[in-house]
Amino acid sequence: MTQVSQSFHWYLPAFALLLLASSFNCQARQEAAPNSILSYLYQESAALSADFPPADLSSSSWERERPERHRQFLEMMGFSLEQPRDAPIVRHTGTVVEEGFRIEKFFFESMPGLYVPANLYLPETSGTPVPLVLYLCGHAPGQKAHYQAHPRKLAQLGFASLIFDTVQFGEVAGHHWGPYNQGWFHWYSRGYNPAAVELWNAIRALDYLAERKEIDMENVGVTGISGGGSQTWYLAAADSRIKAAAPVCGAGTLDSQVGDRRIDGHCDCMMPHNAFQWDFTDIGALIAPRPLLIAQSDRDELYGIESTRAFHKKLASFYESLGAAGQVRLVETPGGHSYHKKSRTAIFSFFLEHLMGKDISPEELTDIETDPAALLTAEKLQVYTEGAPEEDLTPIIQDHFLEIAPAPVILNEADLLLAQRKTKDYLQRYTFGAFPDQAASFDGKEIYRTDDLAPYGNKTFSFTSEKGWRLKLNVFYRQNPEEAHPLLIVLRSPGELRWDSESFAQKIARGQNVAYLEVRGTGEVGWTPELNWHVRRAAAWTGRTLPSMQVYDALRAIAFARELPGVDPKKISIAAREGMGLAAMYAALLDGSCEKLILSNPPETHNRPSPVHGMDTALELLGVLKRTDMYQIPALLYSTQTIFLGAVPEAYLWSEKSLKAAGKNGFIRL
Structure with missing residues (x-):
């Protein structure tokens, strides 16, 4: 896989592809005999997918319900945002100067002992704060280098753009795959999901950037593909500082994921611990009525385009109920689980409109740089030039991110x-x-x-x-x-x-x-x-x-x-x-x-x-x-x-x- 390959952004083991071949069609599912576990799981996932949008929805009723739904979402992720928090500690390790922008290399401590390597792309400006777009990485090795063409293009368009490593494929290797291929089903009991760590890291990144005078925090967007696409949904749902979101190949209805067994190819981070029985549309509802651009390829083995169309239709109906018709859009592209020039230029146009107030059509915009010779090597973008901190918890964060409750102290019958x-x-x-x-x-x-x-x-x-x-x-x-x-x-x-x-x-x-x-x-x-x-x-x-x-x-x-x-x-x-x-x-x-x-x-x-x-x-x-x-x-x-x-x-x-x-x-x- 080259640094700039846009054809396959999901690091998918071959056995998962074989499992996808065991999918069965909708008619067969619906006609399955009683006492069939596959039929039952499809039945339950279909019920969750059908339970949206809520009946008798109005803008005022959603305003009353949203705080509790937001709290539930964060509880499924395993943390709360109610406690005050200081900006994370940041340590800079270098700067790369390119024509029209510079790249700051640093790592921040999102929680005690958890360090996150990041590159911040800053355009040349006259001193006026600029809008920010977070680029959240998918499951590709060497992430900051692999996806660099995206923040690079955003910087050339005048945006600040932050890209940082995920736990799994960054400069320090950790784990996204627990139940997926390690047998760590006890993650479910612990309430742990790697999606929660990535979401927390993104929130903490915003806490840091909010202190940077170069950043206009009133105009913040987020985008990413695959795992970065799902994280785009999560961050926009969790953090109201996000003004516009553009997830790519990162969501579909639950009935398709379970019924078609597309879940078998997915990382464990692609769905929160679903204790409150949500479909992904419920996560999208927490973004409404803010601008949302959904990009999806039409031959994606992980997301059927029919599912995404149904997803978009439901969410568009929800937006319309809130008086925000037209604020959620779907752009379809040809091919497999990947970007396309059509989706990339649509996203750039989307952010120019909603974060800069500029009306520039996708057709007027050039694509990202695709020539490897014109891009930086992984070594030049590397943050840990002298090695990662010795106490870094990244390889074992699954054992530290959430605490197991201690046994209660029982001294008497009342206890x-x-x-x-x-x-x-x-x-x-x-x-x-x-x-x-x-x-x-x-x-x-x-x-x-x-x-x-x-x-x-x-x-x-x-x-x-x-x-x-x-x-x-x-x-x-x-x-x-x-x-x-x-x-x-x-x-x-x-x-x-x-x-x-x-x-x-x-x-x-x-x-x-x-x-x-x-x-x-x-x-x-x-x-x-x-x-x-x-x-x-x-x-x-x-x-x-x-x-x-x-x-x-x-x-x-x-x-x-x-x-x-x-x-x-x-x-x-x-x-x-x-x-x-x-x-x-x-x-x-x-x-x-x-x-x-x-x-x-x-x-x-x-x-x-x-x-x-x-x-x-x-x-x-x-x-x-x-x-x-x-x-x-x-x-x-x-x-x-x-x-x-x-x-x-x-x-x-x-x-x-x-x-x-x-x-x-x-x-x-x-």
Whole structure:
């Protein structure tokens, strides 16, 4: 890839291209059978895409709603802008003088220990402050050199332009790809997204530039392609200092991303942690009514042009509702995921109009410099001429950008109940925010019965957990079903051998009524392991995770079991082994009325990476570690009694200690 190549701005591994070949058409998705995970994810993403623009929208209603939507967006990114902040510390390392402009080389400290190398292009002026355009980089190695033709052209047009390295492909290498190809699905639990770091760095860059007398901060724009295109959306949505935005090849509707499996080729930074179930149009709404130019190529493997047209149409309707018709435009260009002269000159014309008040058509403008000999080498643009600061956190920023919440201090019953209430409130609002607002009718049916498998027979019931999912609860009556008796629900594990769950039940519920449940991802409602990587990423883009779906299934099964014959609704317990302990714990916590929780060798934390292929038992829940962790749940689900079969994993002793500090019983050990 040459420094000035405009043909392919996304560093896409070959295997992602192969995954894109597994796309299936819309008609096939819509006609898919029930209990299909791909059909379900498309269903949910399509619902989010269809839920825009809001009904009965007016300028006054949006003015009231926007602050909360803005707060939600920043919460999904993992930070707040409410606290006052000083301009970042900046260290200059050199200046390059070119005809008509100069390039200042420096790095700034966007947060303690995180350093960002940057080039600032400043045109020759008579001393009057000039408009600024931030150029945000996509996923191309050697970013400041690779994309230099853009800030160079902007400087020649009279703009100041800042370009800085992203975490992944800058002078110091960090990571954008966590779940994508490292197996770091625990990023979802931590609430971490590399998009948040890039957004924060851009905001901090503006904090610095606001102090520069050469910059007209009343006229600031932002643009970039691919990853830089998505960052353009984020920055304009987050920071009102942006007056005009021109994202390129950086957004599409969620139904296309998930339904066509375009997500499989995307970096993890291309969608915030979607805890509030947004489509990208919701991000665009935060930019309105400011000028917005969307540029998109018509043969982009990452964004279908039909999706972008639908995206633009929805957003244009939103702008019109705010009395800003014509302020959002779409320019289409031929070819793949790339720039084109048509898009570049349109963007330059756009910024001249909205930041300088000049009416110059794209046809009157020349293109960027494409001759490598006329551009600067990476060495000349390099900021760290003597090496990066030793303490630079860039390679490990994913472990430092967001803090994991410490365990609450439990000294008495009041502390315990307060922690329980706060945790449930947070989980229901954020981590499990994608749970349906209104539960589907169970539509329960008895589909199988026998007198052979238990003293009082066996019955299998089916019920609707959620739209698109019919589950089975297989009940073995060891006590008379004409009377109300306790019931233990055992969660089957993915990949378990025949009779594994039955052997487990014999150890913990001899003589009791027992029901077996397969939640999504297990048994009849499972899928091939190699699909897990896609499912786990696509689920997160729709505001849920595989474990959150399993928690919901278990929660619904508990509620359904209360309606069954022979069941005492006040004496339902739930049990699980190993990774399925997650679903059992959180279902018991949210239900609040389980008699017992029985665990065998449960995982101790959500903060654990997966294999690269993602075929292990998923443990991620969106943003859960910003509030709690698995080892704390047995204490927080009091008054449910927790029982351990076998050894108690060490981390869980915190829960037992907290229960005893609150004057409650500890664990029962079998």
